[in-house]
Structures are given as C-alpha cells and as structure tokens.
Amino acid sequence: MTTSAAFAMQPLLLPELFPPDLRHRLSLVTRTDERVIESFDGPLDVEILITGWGCPRIDADVLAAAPRLRAVVHAAGSVKGHLTAEVFDRGIAVSSAAEANARPVAEFTLAMLVLAAKQAIVKARAYSTRGWSGDPLPGVATPSEGGGLIGAVVGVIGASRVGRLVMERLRDHGAHILLSDPYISPAQAADLGARPVPLDDLCREAELVTVHAPALPETRGLLDERRLALLRDGAVLVNTARGSLIDTDALVRHCATGRIGAVLDVTDPEPLPFGHPLLALPNVLVTPHLSGARGRELRRLGEFAVAEVERLARGLPLRGAVRPADLDRIA
Numbered sequence: 001m002t003t004s005a006a007f008a009m010q011p012l013l014l015p016e017l018f019p020p021d022l023r024h025r026l027s028l029v030t031r032t033d034e035r036v037i038e039s040f041d042g043p044l045d046v047e048i049l050i051t052g053w054g055c056p057r058i059d060a061d062v063l064a065a066a067p068r069l070r071a072v073v074h075a076a077g078s079v080k081g082h083l084t085a086e087v088f089d090r091g092i093a094v095s096s097a098a099e100a101n102a103r104p105v106a107e108f109t110l111a112m113l114v115l116a117a118k119q120a121i122v123k124a125r126a127y128s129t130r131g132w133s134g135d136p137l138p139g140v141a142t143p144s145e146g147g148g149l150i151g152a153v154v155g156v157i158g159a160s161r162v163g164r165l166v167m168e169r170l171r172d173h174g175a176h177i178l179l180s181d182p183y184i185s186p187a188q189a190a191d192l193g194a195r196p197v198p199l200d201d202l203c204r205e206a207e208l209v210t211v212h213a214p215a216l217p218e219t220r221g222l223l224d225e226r227r228l229a230l231l232r233d234g235a236v237l238v239n240t241a242r243g244s245l246i247d248t249d250a251l252v253r254h255c256a257t258g259r260i261g262a263v264l265d266v267t268d269p270e271p272l273p274f275g276h277p278l279l280a281l282p283n284v285l286v287t288p289h290l291s292g293a294r295g296r297e298l299r300r301l302g303e304f305a306v307a308e309v310e311r312l313a314r315g316l317p318l319r320g321a322v323r324p325a326d327l328d329r330i331a
C-alpha cells in the first residue's frame, strides 16, 4: 500500500535537496503533497513528514491535527530545533540525515587541519603583508614542525559522526590521534585508531585540536580559560562544531598574544559583531558557518531521506533513527 507524505521546510531548499530523480524515487513509494509546508495550520493528513531546515516546531497541537503521522524523516542534521518530546512520546519514528551532513563538515575540517599543519594561514598573511619571507608573523607562534599532518599529534574532541569521519581521514594522513570522549571505551578508541586521553591531557599534548562534540549543557565552555592555557605554544584550535564549546573571550585573549591560532566555522555569538577581534587577528581564520552541506552537497541529505522513506515503505529499520534515550548526548 502506498503511503502519503508531505514536505515541511524552507521551500527554496526543496529543489536542491530533492532534484527530479529523487522526487521520482519518492513517487514510487509514497504520494507526496506538492505543497511545501511552511507553517502548520489545519489538519495534516499524512503518515510521513519529510522535514528540512526551516521546518516549524512539531508540538502537541500539530500532532493533534495529524492523527495518522507515524514518521518524521529529517533531510538535515539535528532534530532538536523542530521536534518536541511529544513526537517521541507518541512513538512516531524519527530519522535524521546527520550522518550525510557529517561528511562535508569532516571534509572541511580536514582541509583546515592540513592548512594549519602547514602553517598556511599565518604564512599566507605574512606573505601578503610582509612579502616573500616565509617567516611567521612577529609575535605569532607556529607549531614546531609545520610539516603537514604526517606524524602530527592531533586531538579530537568527540567521536561524533563528524569526529569519526575526521579520524578516518587523519589516519590516512598518518597523524597520531588523541581522543577525548566520555562515551567511548578504550577498546572503541583503539578501533578508531585513537589513544583515549582525558581532555586536559589532550590540550597539553596536541599540536592541533579539533572540536566535534555536540552543544549540550555540559559542553558549554568546555574549552575555557584554564584549558586554553594548557594548549601548547603554536597549537591551532579548529572548531566546526558549535561556538558555545569555546569561551570566546578567553580565546580572544590567547590568540591575541599569538601563542595559539584558531580556525572557526562556528562562533559564540554567531554571527560575530562587525569589528570583533577574532575577525582581525592574523592567526585566526573565521568562516561563516559553511562547513555543513550547501549547494550541490544538499543532494546527499535528500538521498539519505529518500532511502529512509523507502525503508519505511518496506518495513525495514531506519538507518538514521533518532532514539529519545540518546537525545542528551547527541547534536
């Protein structure tokens, strides 16, 4: 029996997430309403909601108007922004394409780690301001080797979906990986090719530190004044996770001395106000939260969601199932 579905997201995203071939695949397993829901008002007579960025919150009132709803398939990352506890309480199956969104973040992170390990950021700025010297900027420390990722000690905070993909790539580049994650056993860390260490030790030992833990109450300010002070001279901190994990004022202080550098795709606050010191420091590169899926990369999220709807139609388990018990440790 064919199921029925509706899209709920920013309508502009729909053609990029679900180009014609994916819409065709969907049509083989479900009748999908042509209208993209931007706000929930009135009855919602579908079994599956295919959601994306911009989906309004699905609360008790929305659920009361959707008696047949049995699955929410999210063609984006975290479901915490639009799903309420009532969705899980009613036993509605929830899936997220966070796994598909992790890939571009990991690719971007690796690119930034390669640049940082080559001292490319500070050297490019020295080149443009002081000419072809190859010397680091005065007062700006650089990692002792500057010889790329091979043999570099890289600290990974969080064996999350992104963190695991980053570790996979770091292994290929011959880096030594230190991992801090309270949910990972030593045996699991070994399987990931990493040495498990307490976070303080990671800060002391790593030449490069990359942040991949979720924003949770207990990870707010995880890298605070004290831990930033533990970082080695010349260490570079890469954050593609969430700005709240780093104390911004403390980071400004440590980067302003030139002792450490940073690559930040996410900040707190976000966006940074115009003229913020992090935007001007020569040893800090800030990008406007662009490492997740964009443009052509969005199709992967749509593909993931379509495969989930196909699994629902065949009665198979969801690959991106979000379990309520995991909510307090996932993004």
Ligand SMILES: NC(=O)c1ccc[n+]([C@@H]2O[C@H](COP(=O)([O-])OP(=O)(O)OC[C@H]3O[C@@H](n4cnc5c(N)ncnc54)[C@H](O)[C@@H]3O)[C@@H](O)[C@H]2O)c1
Residues within 6 Å of the ligand: 077, 098, 101, 102, 105, 157, 158, 159, 160, 161, 162, 163, 180, 181, 182, 183, 184, 212, 213, 214, 215, 218, 219, 240, 241, 242, 265, 266, 289, 290, 291, 292, 293, 329, 330, 331
């Ligand atoms: N910049 C972007 O565009 C972008 C895009 C996607 C995700 N993100 C961010 O990247 C991060 C990872 O996303 P994900 O989907 O891979 O996360 P995820 O949901 O897979 O992460 C969950 C895992 O993080 C680990 N973890 C939890 N608490 C931890 C802690 N205190 N210390 C260390 N590890 C801890 C645990 O292993 C847990 O299972 C998140 O912060 C997410 O918001 C950013």
